Structures are given as C-alpha cells and as structure tokens.
Amino acid sequence: MPMIEVQNVTKRYRDRVALDAVTFTVEKGEILGFLGPNGAGKSTMMKILTGFLPPTEGSAKVAGFDVFERPLEAKRNIGYLPETPPLYPEMTVRGYLKFVGRLKGVPRAKLKGEVERVASLTGTADVLDRLILALSKGFKQRVGLSQALLGSPPLLILDEPTEGLDPRQRADVLQLIKGLAGQHTVILSTHILPEVKATCQRVLIIHRGKPVAHDDLAKLADPSRETGLEETFIRLTAA
Amino acid sequence: MRNTLAIARKELTLYFTTPWAYLVFTAMAFISSFFFIAMLSTFKQVQEMARIYTWDRMPGDYAAYKNLTDGVAVQLWGVVLIVTLFVAPFLSMRLFAEEKRHKTFELLMTAPVRPIEIVLGKYLGGLAVISATLGLTIVYPIILTVFGGSESGSALEWSTVALGYGGLLLWGATCIAIGMFISSLTESQMLAAFLTFAVLLPWMLIKGLAQSADEPFRSIATYVSFDAQLQDMLKGVLDLKALVFFTSIILLSILFTHRAVEAQRWT
Numbered sequence: 001m002p003m004i005e006v007q008n009v010t011k012r013y014r015d016r017v018a019l020d021a022v023t024f025t026v027e028k029g030e031i032l033g034f035l036g037p038n039g040a041g042k043s044t045m046m047k048i049l050t051g052f053l054p055p056t057e058g059s060a061k062v063a064g065f066d067v068f069e070r071p072l073e074a075k076r077n078i079g080y081l082p083e084t085p086p087l088y089p090e091m092t093v094r095g096y097l098k099f100v101g102r103l104k105g106v107p108r109a110k111l112k113g114e115v116e117r118v119a120s121l122t123g124t125a126d127v128l129d130r131l132i133l134a135l136s137k138g139f140k141q142r143v144g145l146s147q148a149l150l151g152s153p154p155l156l157i158l159d160e161p162t163e164g165l166d167p168r169q170r171a172d173v174l175q176l177i178k179g180l181a182g183q184h185t186v187i188l189s190t191h192i193l194p195e196v197k198a199t200c201q202r203v204l205i206i207h208r209g210k211p212v213a214h215d216d217l218a219k220l221a222d223p224s225r226e227t228g229l230e231e232t233f234i235r236l237t238a239a
Numbered sequence: 240m241r242n243t244l245a246i247a248r249k250e251l252t253l254y255f256t257t258p259w260a261y262l263v264f265t266a267m268a269f270i271s272s273f274f275f276i277a278m279l280s281t282f283k284q285v286q287e288m289a290r291i292y293t294w295d296r297m298p299g300d301y302a303a304y305k306n307l308t309d310g311v312a313v314q315l316w317g318v319v320l321i322v323t324l325f326v327a328p329f330l331s332m333r334l335f336a337e338e339k340r341h342k343t344f345e346l347l348m349t350a351p352v353r354p355i356e357i358v359l360g361k362y363l364g365g366l367a368v369i370s371a372t373l374g375l376t377i378v379y380p381i382i383l384t385v386f387g388g389s390e391s392g393s394a395l396e397w398s399t400v401a402l403g404y405g406g407l408l409l410w411g412a413t414c415i416a417i418g419m420f421i422s423s424l425t426e427s428q429m430l431a432a433f434l435t436f437a438v439l440l441p442w443m444l445i446k447g448l449a450q451s452a453d454e455p456f457r458s459i460a461t462y463v464s465f466d467a468q469l470q471d472m473l474k475g476v477l478d479l480k481a482l483v484f485f486t487s488i489i490l491l492s493i494l495f496t497h498r499a500v501e502a503q504r505w506t
Contacts (some may be wrong), residue, residue: 050349053504075351086346088249090256102245103350147346 001064002157003028003185004049009058011044011209018044020155021058026202028154031181033200033217034189037237041190043083046159049187050080062155070204076105079153081161085144089133093124093143096132097150098206104151118146121176122171137164156186162195174199193229197221203229206239242352243360250334251365259333260368263326267319267372274318275311275379290398307387308396308475312380316403316473319376323369323411324443328435330368331418332428333498334361339426344503354500358493362419369411377404399475406472409485410465412440414494423499439465 004026011019019041025154036042047053049060051067051074061065065074088096097115106114119125122142127135141164148156161177162170176195178199188200196203196217197198203220205213213220213236221228254260283353294305304310334492347357380400387394418435421447425431441448446467449460461467468485471478 047345051350052345072351072353075349078349080349082342082345082349084342086341086342086343088253088343090253091249095252099245099249100350103242103347103352105241105351105427 001028002026003030003063004187005061006049007059007061008047009045009048009055009060011041011048012056017209019048019055019206022206022211023058024204024207024211024214026185028186029175029182030202031186031188031200033185033196033203034097034206035189035191035193035196035203035233036206038191040206040237042206043159045206046080046082046157046187046189050078050157051075077154079148079150079156081144081148081156081158083159083163085140086147087140087143088206089129089134090131092129092131093119093146094128096143097128097146100147101150104153106151114150118149121149122146123172138169141165142169142173145176152184154184156180156184158186159189160191161188162190162192170195193233197229205233205236212236243363246347246352246357247363247367248359250361251367252331253337254330254364254368257333259329260371263329263368263372264375266326267322268375270322271315271319271328271376271379275315278311278314285310305397307383307393307394308399311383312395312400313403313474315376315379316407319373319407320410320469320473321369323373323407323414324439325436326372327369327411328418328432328439329415330372331365331415331435332422332432334365334419335423335496336425336428336431339503340428348500355497358419358496358500362416362493362496364417365419366412369415370408373404373407373411376407382402396475402475402477403473406481407468409472409482410469413465413485413488413492416489416496420492420496423496481493 002025004024006022006024009019009022022041022045034042034045038116044053048055048069049062051071054068062074063077065077082184091099094115095104097118098111101111101114113126116125119128122145124139124146127139127143130138135143141161143165145158145161149157156177160175162173165173174195177186177188180202188196190196200217203213203215204211207221213232217229220232265488282304285301287295289301289304294302303313335344338347348354380395380397383394384397414435417438418431421435421438422428422431425434442463443465445460446464449464452460468478468481472481
C-alpha cells in the first residue's frame with residue numbers, strides 16, 4: 001500500500017483553478033522533492049494532504065485512510081510543517097512542544113523524553129526554556145520542524161523547511177531529512193533545486209496546478225551535468 | 240477529552256503570559272471595590288437615618304437597606320454584572336482570532352483532534368479565566384461576614400449571596416460563549432472584542448428600550464433581555480427559566496462556533 005494516493009484532485013478558489021486533476025502516489029520510505037514555480041499549487045496540495053483544506057473534486061489518501069472520511073486516522077500518520085511555522089510567540093519552546101505532543105497523543109509518561117529527542121534532532125535543545133518570540137528566524141523554523149517530528153509520524157510533509165536558515169543550518173536540516181529516509185516518507189516542498197539534488201530520490205514538478213513531471217531524480221536530470229535539474233525545471237515550467 | 244484538556248491548559252497558559260488576564264483582574268478589582276466602599280457608606284447613612292426616624296417613617300425604596308444582603312451584596316452583584324459585560328470581550332477576543340492571525344489554526348486543524356474538542360477546550364479555558372475574574376469579588380461578602388453584624392447572627396444571608404453569585408457565573412459563561420463565537424469569525428482580536436461588546440450591550444439594554452414599544456414586541460424584548468432574565472437570580476431567587484435561557488445561549492454559541500470552525504476550510 002502506498003503512503004500517499006492522490007486521485008484526480010482538483011481545487012478551485014471561486015473561478016481560479018489552483019490544482020487541476022492531480023494524480024500521483026508516493027511509496028513508503030520515499031523522499032519526494034515537490035517542486036514548482038511560486039503559485040503553482042504546492043502549498044494547496046500540502047494543505048489538502050494534511051486535511052486542512054478539502055479538495056473540490058477527487059480524493060487523497062494517507063496511509064490508506066481517506067483524508068476527509070477518516071481524518072483522525074489519516075492525521076495521526078502525518079507530521080506537518082506549514083509555510084509559516086505555527087508557533088505561539090508567548091510560549092516557551094518546551095511548553096509549545098509539550099502542547100503539540102499532547103495533541104498528537106504522545107503518552108504522558110513519554111512526553112518529556114519525546115520533546116527532548118526531537119529538540120536534540122533539530123538542534124533546539126539549548127533554547128527549550130526560552131520564549132518563542134525571543135528566537136531568531138532560523139530557530140523558529142527549527143522549532144516548527146521539531147513540532148512536525150513529534151511522535152515520529154510515518155509521513156512528514158514539509159513546506160519549505162529550510163526557509164530562513166543560514167547555509168550551515170540549511171545543510172544540517174537537509175542532513176536530518178536525509179537521515180529520516182527509510183523509516184519515514186517525506187514530502188519536501190522547495191524552490192531551491194540544489195536541496196532537492198542533495199536529498200531526494202524522486203521528484204514531482206507541478207506547474208499551474210498540473211503535474212508536469214514525476215520521476216526518479218536521475219531520469220529528470222542528467223547526473224553528469226551540474227545544472228541538469230535546473231534545465232529540466234525551466235523547460236517544463238516555461239509555458 | 241485529553242485533547243480538550245490539553246487545549247484548555249494551553250489557553251490558560253497564554254492568558255497568564257499575556258497582559259489581558261491581569262488587566263481584566265485589575266479592572267474588576269478596582270471598579271468593584273470602588274462601588275463596594277460607596278455602597279457601604281450609603282448603607283451606613285441610611286441606617287443612621289433609620290435610627291433617628293425609625294424604618295416606618297422612611298420612604299419605601301429604602302427598605303432594601305434594612306440588611307447587608309439586600310443593601311450591599313445584591314447591589315454589588317449588579318455592578319459586577321456590568322463590569323463583566325465590559326471585560327469579557329477582552330478575554331474572549333483572542334480565542335480564535337489569535338490562532339488565525341498566528342497561523343496556528345492550521346496546526347490545530349491538522350492535528351489528530353476533532354473540531355469540537357478544539358472548541359470545547361477553548362471554551363473551558365475562557366470559562367476558567369472568567370471564573371477567576373468573578374472569583375475576586377467573593378472577597379466582599381466575606382469581608383461583610385467577618386466584620387459586619389446583624390441582630391439575627393450572621394451579617395449576610397449566604398444562600399441569597401451564593402445564588403446571586405451563581406447567576407453571575409452563568410452570565411460570565413454566556414459572555415464568553417458569545418465572544419468565542421464572534422472571535423471564530425474574524426482574524427482581528429480588536430474587531431472581535433468590539434463586535435462582542437456591540438452584541439452584549441444592546442442585548443442587555445433591550446428591555447429598557449422596548450418599554451415604549453408596542454405589544455407583542457415589548458413582551459418579547461423583555462423576555463429575551465439579559466437584564467430581565469438576570470434580575471431574579473441576582474436577588475437570590477432560583478429562576479429555572481433563566482437557567483434554561485442562558486444554558487441555551489451557551490450551547491447555541493458553542494454549536495455555531497463549531498460550525499464556523501468547520502466552515503473555515505470551505506472558503
């Protein structure tokens with residue numbers, strides 16, 4: 001059974017079509033690079049997969065559960081980092097992560113350990129007792145990522161997780177995501193192509209709400225050439 | 240249930256890390272103590288007058304000043320009622336508007352939590368903070384009991400005071416429920432507070448406005464007015480009709496909030 005099954009998903013906002021009959025599947029353990037120009041519908045697709053927005057037509061399944069018919073079961077399998085990390089500025093990092101852990105059903109006895117585990121994974125262990133509003137943008141982004149990792153959900157949906165990080169933090173986060181391969185399925189949305197080359201095995205490119213490519217990275221970009229993926233991306237999204 | 244409590248707990252944490260709860264507590268303590276002192280001195284004056292002229296020769300409307308319960312406690316509850324109307328919108332405004340502004344609404348809606356659990360958790364948090372606000376005022380009847388006296392032993396008739404206090408809690412719970420619903424409709428906390436206030440105040444005053452109106456409007460307005468429904472409760476009369484009236488408003492507000500939360504996703 002694939003981790004994600006998207007069937008004919010269309011999303012219309014009044015008369016604007018954000019997604020147009022999108023169909024794709026993602027297998028367990030894959031790291032999928034989800035690409036597209038700004039406004040192509042990446043975030044909308046992610047919001048549909050996480051059950052935040054309903055599709056106008058079509059269906060989306062996560063771990064075999066329809067996101068809209070069995071929302072609780074589907075959501076239990078997902079860790080989600082939206083475009084803007086969903087943080088409460090007045091809470092401490094620890095208080096915030098404990099709150100999200102409780103919502104995700106992390107057992108009370110394991111909560112403290114789980115918070116410390118994700119904090120050390122994302123490098124936020126030193127700021128656990130600081131207020132979120134006092135953190136730099138890079139730390140806020142990493143707290144958002146920690147939240148998605150709580151409870152080790154099988155599927156991680158990350159909307160531009162490296163946004164606002166400096167090159168070193170960027171490399172750390174990508175390394176972390178790469179380390180999740182195998183046990184976790186990851187969808188990584190970004191418009192920074194070298195990041196995709198560094199972390200993903202498969203790539204899905206959408207343009208104007210339609211998938212224009214879904215294949216192994218090696219087939220979309222000639223690995224012998226440095227700019228292979230860029231060329232493919234520009235060619236496919238030119239029209 | 241666990242999710243509801245987790246959300247309620249988070250709401251309380253946020254109430255006490257932002258200045259709003261403290262501002263509201265201060266306002267409530269300041270205004271109610273100001274009126275408490277004023278009422279006490281009026282009570283003392285009327286009592287002294289009565290000692291000179293005897294109660295029989297006093298005008299009828301002074302009869303309430305025969306004892307501390309009717310002369311001070313019941314009237315004080317009337318003041319607390321009005322203060323609650325003014326401060327509750329500042330407590331309820333952030334419940335949903337803030338989540339939408341900070342984009343944390345997306346976190347709640349993508350967590351494995353039912354929308355009704357979110358609504359109930361938030362309502363519980365709001366209920367706790369309004370109860371704490373009203374809890375401050377219980378100190379006045381205690382002061383009266385400790386320092387006051389009357390011929391019949393206890394200075395206050397506690398059953399009357401407690402029932403009035405129950406009425407206040409019901410009123411606070413109603414304000415928060417209506418405020419929560421309005422907060423679920425907007426991203427702006429200030430707009431939510433203003434609209435809540437704009438709903439509560441006319442609803443409170445509608446009885447007075449309707450006195451010159453024709454029937455059947457007058458009877459309907461009198462019936463639905465908060466003021467009319469609360470009068471008996473505050474005086475210590477257990478009014479089942481009012482209990483049903485306010486409970487219905489609370490339940491309807493929770494239901495509407497739930498619908499509003501679900502509807503966000505369909506726009």
